[in-house]
Amino acid sequence: MSLLTVDELTVTFGGRGRKESRAVDGISFEVDQGQVVGLVGESGCGKSVTSLALMGLLPAKGLTIGGRAEFDGTDLFTMSPSARRDLRGSEMAMIFQDPLSSLNPVVPIGVQVTEILERHRGMKGEAARKEAAHLLDRVGIPDPTRRLKEYPHQLSGGMRQRALIAMAVACAPRLLIADEPTTALDVTIQAQILELLKELVDQEGTALLMITHDLGVVAGLCDQVNVLYAGKVVESAGRRELFAHPTHPYAHGLLGSIPRLDAPRGEPLNPIRGSINDRIAWADGCAFAPRCDRYEMGCLTGTPELGEPRAAGHQVRCVNPVLDDAKAEEVPA
Amino acid sequence: MSLLELDGVKVHFPIKKGLLFDRTVGHVYAVDGVSLKVEAGETYGLVGESGCGKTTLGRSVLRLVDITEGSVVLDGTDLAKLPGEEMRRFRRRLQMVFQDPLGSLNPRQNIESILSEGMIAHGIGKDQEERREKIKAILDKVGLPSNALARYPHEFSGGQRQRIGIARALVLEPDVIICDEPVSALDVSVQAQVINLLEELQEELGLTYVVIAHDLAVVRHISDTIGVMYLGSLVEEAPSDALYAEPKHPYTKALMSAVPVPDPEVEDKRERILLTGDLPSPANPPTGCRFHTRCPWAQAERCATERPQLRDVGGGHRVACHYAEDIASGKLTLTKGEVVSATREGVDDNPETDTPAKIPAQAEKISKAEKPAKTEKPAEAEKSAQAEKPVKAEKAEKAEKAEKPVKAEKAEKPAKAEGAEKPAEAEKAAEAAEGEKSVEAGKPAQAEKPAEADDAPAEAEASDAPAEAEASDAPEASEEPGKAV
Numbered sequence: 075m076s077l078l079t080v081d082e083l084t085v086t087f088g089g090r091g092r093k094e095s096r097a098v099d100g101i102s103f104e105v106d107q108g109q110v111v112g113l114v115g116e117s118g119c120g121k122s123v124t125s126l127a128l129m130g131l132l133p134a135k136g137l138t139i140g141g142r143a144e145f146d147g148t149d150l151f152t153m154s155p156s157a158r159r160d161l162r163g164s165e166m167a168m169i170f171q172d173p174l175s176s177l178n179p180v181v182p183i184g185v186q187v188t189e190i191l192e193r194h195r196g197m198k199g200e201a202a203r204k205e206a207a208h209l210l211d212r213v214g215i216p217d218p219t220r221r222l223k224e225y226p227h228q229l230s231g232g233m234r235q236r237a238l239i240a241m242a243v244a245c246a247p248r249l250l251i252a253d254e255p256t257t258a259l260d261v262t263i264q265a266q267i268l269e270l271l272k273e274l275v276d277q278e279g280t281a282l283l284m285i286t287h288d289l290g291v292v293a294g295l296c297d298q299v300n301v302l303y304a305g306k307v308v309e310s311a312g313r314r315e316l317f318a319h320p321t322h323p324y325a326h327g328l329l330g331s332i333p334r335l336d337a338p339r340g341e342p343l344n345p346i347r348g349s350i351n352d353r354i355a356w357a358d359g360c361a362f363a364p365r366c367d368r369y370e371m372g373c374l375t376g377t378p379e380l381g382e383p384r385a386a387g388h389q390v391r392c393v394n395p396v397l398d399d400a401k402a403e404e405v406p407a
Numbered sequence: 408m409s410l411l412e413l414d415g416v417k418v419h420f421p422i423k424k425g426l427l428f429d430r431t432v433g434h435v436y437a438v439d440g441v442s443l444k445v446e447a448g449e450t451y452g453l454v455g456e457s458g459c460g461k462t463t464l465g466r467s468v469l470r471l472v473d474i475t476e477g478s479v480v481l482d483g484t485d486l487a488k489l490p491g492e493e494m495r496r497f498r499r500r501l502q503m504v505f506q507d508p509l510g511s512l513n514p515r516q517n518i519e520s521i522l523s524e525g526m527i528a529h530g531i532g533k534d535q536e537e538r539r540e541k542i543k544a545i546l547d548k549v550g551l552p553s554n555a556l557a558r559y560p561h562e563f564s565g566g567q568r569q570r571i572g573i574a575r576a577l578v579l580e581p582d583v584i585i586c587d588e589p590v591s592a593l594d595v596s597v598q599a600q601v602i603n604l605l606e607e608l609q610e611e612l613g614l615t616y617v618v619i620a621h622d623l624a625v626v627r628h629i630s631d632t633i634g635v636m637y638l639g640s641l642v643e644e645a646p647s648d649a650l651y652a653e654p655k656h657p658y659t660k661a662l663m664s665a666v667p668v669p670d671p672e673v674e675d676k677r678e679r680i681l682l683t684g685d686l687p688s689p690a691n692p693p694t695g696c697r698f699h700t701r702c703p704w705a706q707a708e709r710c711a712t713e714r715p716q717l718r719d720v721g722g723g724h725r726v727a728c729h730y731a732e733d734i735a736s737g738k739l740t741l742t743k744g745e746v747v748s749a750t751r752e753g754v755d756d757n758p759e760t761d762t763p764a765k766i767p768a769q770a771e772k773i774s775k776a777e778k779p780a781k782t783e784k785p786a787e788a789e790k791s792a793q794a795e796k797p798v799k800a801e802k803a804e805k806a807e808k809a810e811k812p813v814k815a816e817k818a819e820k821p822a823k824a825e826g827a828e829k830p831a832e833a834e835k836a837a838e839a840a841e842g843e844k845s846v847e848a849g850k851p852a853q854a855e856k857p858a859e860a861d862d863a864p865a866e867a868e869a870s871d872a873p874a875e876a877e878a879s880d881a882p883e884a885s886e887e888p889g890k891a892v
Contacts, residue, residue, distance in 0.1 A: 108753065116594035216684075230685040231457075260456035260621065262682045265665035269681060272751040287595065290667030294674035294750040313671045313754070331599030333628035335666050336673060339647055342606065343628070345599030349564040 076104035077146055077281045078128070078166075078249055084140035085123050085132070097123040099305030099356050100141065103298075105249065108279040112292040112313075115302035118350045121285045122171075125253045128283075129168050130158050145249065164194040167242035171254035173234035177226040183210075183237050184222030190244045209240040213270060232263035239270060243280075250274070251283045256291065268295065289332060293317060298387060301325045304353050304361035307380065311388035321384060321395045323366045360392070368394045408483075409444035410615055411468070411583055416441045416477035416487075418460070418467050422690060435690045437463040439639035440477070442717070445583070445632075450609065450616040452630030452647070454623055454662070458686050460639040462506075465585045465619045469501055470494055481583065499529045502576035506588035508568035512560040518546075518571060519556040525579050542578060548611075549574045549604060566597035570604065577608070585617045590625060602629060623666050627651055632723075635659045638697040639689055641717055645724040655726040655735060657702045667749070677749040696729070703744035704734050 085098040098120040105111045113121045126132045127139055128150065143150045145166060150158070170176040178186060187206040191197040197205055203222065210218035213236040226234055235255065242250060252271065256264040268291065274280050284296055292299050292313065299316050301309040301324065309322040320326040330344035348365040355361070359374035366373070372393045380389045418438040423429040438460040445451040453461045466472045468479050470486060479486040481501060489497060505511035512521060522542045523535065532538035543553045549570040560568055569589065576584050589605065590598040606629060608614060620626045626633055627647050634644040635658065643656040654660045661680040668674055682701045687693055693700045699710040709729045717725040720732070733739045 110751065110754070116596060232685055260686075261623070261665040262456065262661055263685070264667075265679050266681055268667075269679070269747055276751060276753045288667065289595075289669035293669050293671045294667060295754070297754055317669065317671050328595060329669060331596050332669055333599075333602065333622075333624045334668060334670070335624040335627055335651065335663065336668055336670075337628075339628065342603055343599040345603060346596040347600070349566050349597055350594065351564050 076106045078105040078283070079144045080104070080124075080128070080141070081143070082141035083124065083127060083143060085120070085127050085137060086140070087137045089136075089138065096355075097305055098127065101300075101302070101305070101307055102141075103300050103307065103310070105281045105283055107248065107281050108275060109298070110275055110282045110284055110296045112284045112286065112296035112299040113302055114286060114289060114292055114299060116287055116350055118304075119302040120305040121287075121302055122253055125168065125251045125283065125285055129162060129166065129251060131168075160194075163190055163247075164245040165247055166249040166251065167245070167247040169235075169239055169242045169250065169252040169255045172258050173231065173238050174226060174258075176238060177234060179226055182223050182225055183229070187222070187237070187241050187244060190241055194245045205244075206240075209244055210237065213237075213240045213243070214266070215240070231259055232266060235259060235263075235267055236270070239267070243274060243278075246278065247280065249281045249283065251285070253285045254287070255284075257287070264291075271295070289317075289328065301328070304350070304356065306356055306361070306391065307389075308362065308391045309389070310380070312386070315385055315388045319385075319388075321388070321390045321397075322362075322392045323368045323394075323396055324362050326396045327365075327367075368396065370394050410447040410482060411445040411617070412478075412480040413444075413464075413468070414442050414478045414480070416464065416467060416479060417475045418463050418472055419475045433690055436639050436692055437689055438467060439692070441636075441639075441641055442477075443634055443641065443644065445615060445617060447582075447615055448609075448613050449632065450618055450630045452626035452633040453617065453619045453636060454621065454626045454633060455636035456621060456662075456686060458638075458689060459636040460689070461619045461621075461636050462587055464636070465503070465587050465617060468585060468617070469498060469503055471503075496529070499525075499579045500582045502579055502581040502584050504569075504572045504576050504584060504586040504589050507592055508565060508572050509560060511572060512568060514560055517557055517559050521560075521571065522546075522575055522578050525575060529579060531579065542574075545574045545577050548577070548608065550600075564597075565593050566600055569593060569601050573601075573604065573608070577612075581614075583615045583617065585619070587619045588621070589618065591620065591622065598625070605629060623663060635662065638687065638692055640697060641725075641727065642698065643724075643726045643728075644717065645726075646722070649722055649724050653724075653735070655720060655724065655731045656698075656728050657704050657734060658698050661703065661744075664749075671750070674749045678746050679749050681745050681747055683744050696727075701744075703741045704730060704739050705742055706730060706739070 081102050083098055083101045084096065086094050086096045088094040101120070101124055103111060103113075113124060115121050123132070128143055130150065132139070139151060145161065150161075153161070177183070184203065184206055187209060188197070188202040191202045191205055195205075206222055207218040210221055215221055215233055215236050221229070221233075221237075226237075229237065235258075239255075250271075255271070256267050259267060271282065271284075272295065275282050284292065286292060296313050299311060299313055300307045301316070301322065303324050309316065309320070309325045311319075311321075316325065317329070320329050324346070327344065327346035331346060333343060346365050352364045353361045354364060354374075356377045359376065360366070360378050363369050363373040370393070378391050378393050380391045383389055416438055417436075417440055419434040419436055421431040422433045422435060424432045441460075441464055443451065453464065455461045463472060467474050468486070470479075470489075474487045477487065481497070484497065486494065486497065486501075516524075519539065519542060522545070523532075523538045526532055526538050526541070532541060539556070542556065546553055546555055551567060551570050551574065555563070555567075555571075560571065563571065569592075573584075573589075586605065590601050593601060602625065605616065605618075609616060616629070618626060618629055627650075630647050632644065633647050633650050634641050635650075635656065636642065637658050643650065643654065643659045645655075650659065651663070654663050661682050664678065664680045668677065680703055682703065684701050687697075687700055693711075695709070695711040695713055696702070696705075696715050699705045702710065705711075706729075713729070715727045715729050717727045719725050728734070730739055
């Protein structure tokens with residue numbers, strides 16, 4: 075039994091006369107204790123909406139959520155709002171992308187951290203302040219007692235993200251959802267934050283759902299990687315398997331279009347043509363077909379299914395996948 | 408003679424204070440003495456983190472910000488001294504592509520109007536008809552349909568907008584294009600299209616680029632020469648391949664090690680240099696070497712007092728560090744910061760263990776393997792000084808590995824749960840071990856970390872010898888931190 079089981083999650087915006095738009099179109103995955111699962115995709119693939127739906131942070135009106143999401147055996151979507159509030163922040167917590175706009179600019183850091191301790195752990199006054207300082211210290215913020223009195227604008231970007239992580243781990247959550255936690259940061263700071271997340275997972279056994287667009291971040295961190303396109307998982311595999319044998323043309327194309335620091339110079343990149351706007355509805359066939367080089371007529375006959383595992387835990391949603399021989403030509407020795 | 412030469416360029420922004428009269432109370436040293444040369448037809452890449460002054464430097468070349476000191480010489484003309492009107496005319500030869508493709512296009516102007524504005528200002532084309540023909544040709548070059556002319560920026564996707572930005576620079580037939588973060592706002596698949604487009608255009612039109620970006624991989628991909636900036640000055644400059652092969656400045660080393668590579672095989676072998684702290688304020692830069700406050704190799708003398716100048720260390724490789732040679736030869740050791748593995752230690756790399764057929768067997772194995780694994784970890788977390796136990800554990804471990812290499816690794820997980828009971832101590836122990844680490848010894852030291860023994864089973868399959876060496880290292884290491892605690 076996994077800690078978090080997401081089964082055919084759908085999120086549809088609009089309705090009531092407006093054109094419906096399905097941001098998440100049937101995503102299923104599991105996250106286990108001490109495991110890191112990655113959701114990778116470009117903007118508009120539904121990765122952030124997935125995380126917001128799981129945390130219950132989407133607005134109640136104007137959209138419908140379908141499918142099931144179970145956290146430790148209880149269904150998140152049928153839970154009462156108050157039970158959900160108890161869970162959120164204590165058992166499951168989230169780290170947001172933009173640390174400046176996720177922190178309240180007119181409230182000192184200390185108050186924002188102790189707020190969680192007061193709500194979920196019933197701590198008060200001096201005890202809560204001490205614990206908050208301890209938390210800031212744990213995530214590597216120097217001079218934590220002084221920082222508690224400061225406002226978000228007085229902290230640097232990396233430190234704000236650390237403060238946000240401190241708030242997320244304040245109640246030792248069993249599941250941590252990190253939505254692009256390093257995108258707004260410089261690489262040297264990104265390395266520090268990634269190291270912090272690694273420690274959390276390895277030492278505390280926290281389950282981590284890592285949402286990112288950066289395949290490099292995934293390579294060193296995730297156990298299982300789900301590649302999303304237009305609201306569906308198109309490929310799911312262990313990290314080694316995915317990078318060694320990217321089988322869906324989209325995953326294959328993504329890896330081919332990233333300039334790599336260790337690749338020899340002068341080789342042109344192999345971009346995927348078009349943009350995410352050139353897609354068709356999954357109901358009509360493969361949403362990636364208009365951009366795909368391996369497109370054939372079979373791609374347009376209904377939604378392709380996630381096929382049988384090609385290797386352990388490696389599933390692909392494609393009728394004409396990229397086989398190994400095609401990849402072999404492109405990989406530099 | 409280079410096409411574009413910058414000599415000692417400084418851009419200082421005054422910090423003003425006061426209600427009635429603006430008093431200058433200090434300066435932000437955004438760019439503080441940069442000299443570089445860009446050859447015709449070449450791409451010069453400027454990298455650095457946010458706040459290092461790379462964008463300000465790019466803008467100062469076009470005189471979009473005033474240059475406080477120094478000279479910018481394009482083809483023999485010093486732009487820093489040109490009067491306004493002449494400078495304006497000169498800008499035809501010097502164009503810029505901006506970072507935010509939507510923010511840099513007027514939403515109320517259609518594409519034809521946006522592209523012809525510059526042409527009108529510089530008197531290119533007799534009438535609108537002639538200009539329109541030229542614009543169509545350029546749009547075709549950047550891969551946009553000619554029906555784009557009557558459309559507005561919001562009708563295009565991010566990648567197409569950036570193409571419009573490039574087209575706007577191209578219609579004036581410039582010599583030099585300064586690209587400020589040309590792809591950072593784009594998705595990876597589209598990013599590659601724009602990078603390829605820039606390269607094709609360079610080949611076709613013989614353009615010279617100055618590419619400013621924070622993404623080292625992108626810069627390395629398109630640049631011939633790379634300059635690395637830190638806090639307003641260049642710390643290293645070298646041909647692209649030389650810089651990648653052997654970064655000499657400590658900052659470049661840390662920066663390159665921090666860039667994740669999308670390949671687990673590479674990540675497993677790589678190490679990251681973690682810098683301590685954040686970028687200091689450019690309004691109050693550190694004395695001496697700007698990087699000495701965060702430099703992992705900072706020395707007590709010289710670094711804090713004497714500002715290193717860019718000096719040639721051979722092969723066009725320039726570096727601003729007093730101790731570049733000593734660091735390269737491994738004479739100096741890390742004084743702060745730490746070196747960590749790029750891969751998470753507990754990452755599960757054996758998908759076979761997930762297949763249902765093996766799960767019962769596995770559960771059995773875990774309970775068996777738990778014992779030796781336990782004795783290994785607490786030996787380090789607690790203060791058990793028994794030298795025998797680790798040895799036993801090692802043997803038991805080895806036996807396990809020999810049997811089922813995959814299972815033994817699984818067994819590490821319960822062990823971790825054990826270790827987590829005393830995270831503080833375990834952490835201290837790990838720190839103590841790391842404190843002893845030196846740069847040259849960085850790799851062997853890595854192998855000493857007990858947890859690194861995780862990898863051993865995988866290697867055991869390939870050959871016995873390295874696995875043995877590693878396994879025997881592990882108990883040793885677990886002893887030392889034990890003492891330290």
